[in-house]
Amino acid sequence: MSEPDFEALFRTAGVRGRLYAADIDSGREVGHGPDEPVPTASMFKVPLLVALCRQADAGLLDLSERVTVTAGDRVSGPTGLSAMLDDVTISLRDLAYLMIAVSDNTAADVLLGRVGCEAINTMLAGFGLDGTRVTQSARELLGSMAIDAGHPWPFVDPEDIARLSALDPARANRSTPRELAALFGMIWRDEAASEESCAWMRGVLNMQVWPHRLASGFPYDDVAVSGKTGTLPTLRSESGVVEYPDGRRYAVAVCTRSFSTALNQPRADAVIGTAARMAVDHLRR
Secondary structure, three states, X not given: OOOOOHHHHHHHOXXXXXXXXXXXXXXXXXXXXXXXXXXXXXXXXXXXXXXXXXXXXXXXXXXXXXXXXXXXXXXXXXXXXXXXXXXXXXXXXXXXXXXXXXOOHHHHHHHHHHHOHHHHHHHHHHOOOOOOEOOOOHHHHHHHHHHHHOOOOOOOOHHHHHHOHXXXXXXXXXEOHHHHHHHHHHHHOOOOOOHHHHHHHXXXXXXXXXXXXXXXXXXXXXXXXXXXXXXXXXXXXXXXXXEOOOOOEEEEEEEEEEOOXXXXXXXXXXXXXXXXXXXXXXXXX
């Protein structure tokens, strides 16, 4: 059985795409450039979530602990605590929910300050995910773009885009489509942390509010799509899990870079869902 023509699909949508999908239980797989390093953007929040849960499992922190997030803690972003004006007292568990469900940058950085990049990367190495690393906070990532471009958001000039270290996996948080999907597979198989923690992570990842990428390829009431998006100038990605009513489940990661620098590109968003659906259909045949 021939694999889908992902290259033609991505090209028609005006993007360069990389993809990996696997049946979580059988291991059957399909890919298109699955081992190419990619910047993870906000998808770095998934390994952070796993490391947070593992520290809770080990008794190193209590997810019910309440912390106060002040104006000085805020990181730029349009959602969650990042968009609020007043001090907020909230549990670590609810910070993790905001970090995943609405991709709250402030929540992520508060948690990263507790967990630490070293702990995350030690965990990833232990998982054998040697192409995945977290080296910077959301504040550092966003700040680097203003420094590299020489001006604040937005970044739409091609010369500015070419200078952004945030888009270079050698200098930013990074992974590969295969390893992004592999981490989701570990969460769904209860291998990433305790069974209780993995079940909670699955629930949080299923609460992500963005329906325009991965979920757009599976518009069915009986198919569940969980995941985490990542977005930067010209970069649109999502990794997650698609679960069918027959019990079969698929870890999928689709990472794209658009040829255009326009901020709004519905085709580039939609092709993520289309490519994921093609990959899953291929695995289900």
